[in-house]
Amino acid sequence: MTAGPLEGFAAHLSGELGRSPHTVRGYLADLTSLLEHLDACGHGPADLDVPLIRAWLSHARSAGASRSTIARRVAAVRALTRYLHREGVLATDPGPRLATPRQQRSLPTVLDEEQAASALEGLAPTTPVELRRHAVVELLYATGIRVAELCALDLADLDRARNTVRVLGKGDKERTVPVGAPALDAVDAWTTRGRPEFVSPTPTGALLLGARGGRLGVRQAREDVHAHLRAAGVDSAPHGLRHTAATHLLNGGADLRSVQEFLGHSSPRSTQIYTHVSVERLRTAYQQAHPRA
Template sequence: MTASAYDDLVEEFRRHIGADRSAHTVRAYVGDLRGLLGHLDSVGCAVGEIDVAALRGWLAAQHEAGAARSTVARRVAAARAFTAFLHRTGRLAVDPGPLIATPKAHRTLPVVLDEAQAGSALDSGTASDDTTADGLRRRAVVELLYATGIRVAELCALDVDDIDRERRTARVFGKGGRERVVPVGVPALDALDRWLTSGRPHLAAPGSGPALFLGARGGRLGTRQARRDVHAHMGAAEGDADIAPHGLRHSAATHLLNGGADLRSVQEMLGHSSLRSTQIYTHVSIERLTRTYNQAHPRA
């Protein structure tokens, strides 16, 4: 069966998982599904005949091709979602998905700036460009990412009305459309005020709509340009402060914990569905504490 013959099934699966998963996850799962369907064709296995052996054969091929553990883990999740969908819709008599194991991914500590690096980079950066629309946007993007710890896609999705200046908060729509309200610091609000007053009007176009951040042509700022903004600002700072948007998120979370914030509050702010995702930042803080202890304690 050709790949196009599966189009209706793939589209039905896309709609099925789209209700409670982010657009990024949906795209990834659909891509994984097409890979699985191609493998099934190559071994002569029909959709209604999928079993544990067929799934393990596909995953083994991924491993042999050099796929990272995190990628294989995601493909396991996609396969499970697909077989559960097939079982629920009567296309598969038995769901083999729960019988396949998820490889444990190597969890690496995120790269973060220390508080002094972050402060220096944010206070300097592209200061000479701050009077241009692009410069004002870059500073506002960096300040807001660090102040809130939100994801770059969440930042790009913000509308002007999502910022509450009086309450110093931002309304954010995260993965799966889940809404949360996060606090915003005064420096970030001041940078936003300058962007909205002196930057955004120069880029606004008839089709700009309510988007908070705009690109060169007046449309909503894309994640790729937002990443370039972060690198342009942070890379221009003195010292080794160049970092990606997710690094600012990591830094914000770590600095909150270093400052005494509790794990649950940081979890809510970051929009993590599981506390386990937030706990990695405690490892960063503990690692730094251990280094300080070893350097400072006379009997370390």
């Protein structure tokens, strides 16, 4: 077994397809396992066909691989077989004949309104770090934006006259999201009393700053959320606040299309899971309250 096919494939993924380093590393790890399986069976990359690939996937399933892991492996194999077919290594591409396992969609964890109020109103931030944490949590809940979108915000993205924020989402798609007064108050407290303590000699226009004065990183933003919520006695995560915002909007009467635009989903199918959350809560309330439930 040689590393040649994967070296060329790695360059193809990053250079031609523009895949992220994280995706490239994941694909290569999966496909190294595939090539080792082929080698153990006395085969090479030119022998790749559906039965061999299915045998490899079946072995992974028997070893306890989750559906998401199998789906990722199928995606990696499809990309590889398409590349090998283009390069003339494979006469035909077996990738399209591979079925992707359907993902189990679990209901997202959301805070109820009392928990959300406790997380947002139960603490009185005073230090620069506490002010940043408060602003991070308020903005995530108020806008439903992703944590990466939050970290990418600049001071200029906030429009206080209109109570909105300009967000650059997936695929560089821009959207404008409304922001409530409490979140804007938290941001004002951060920018006036917290942010100046982080500004470096080479200032940036980023709204949220890290310890060295640069733009706040996603990892630190996640830690800010966990630290703030733990202090408030609430258990959630950044994406949990996004789920919470969407669910509370639907429970309050917002239509699905509006919530789709609010979240920056390209398809309504991505938003429909939140209707399941609301239905599940209705079912729970029914079972608790209806005499013939």
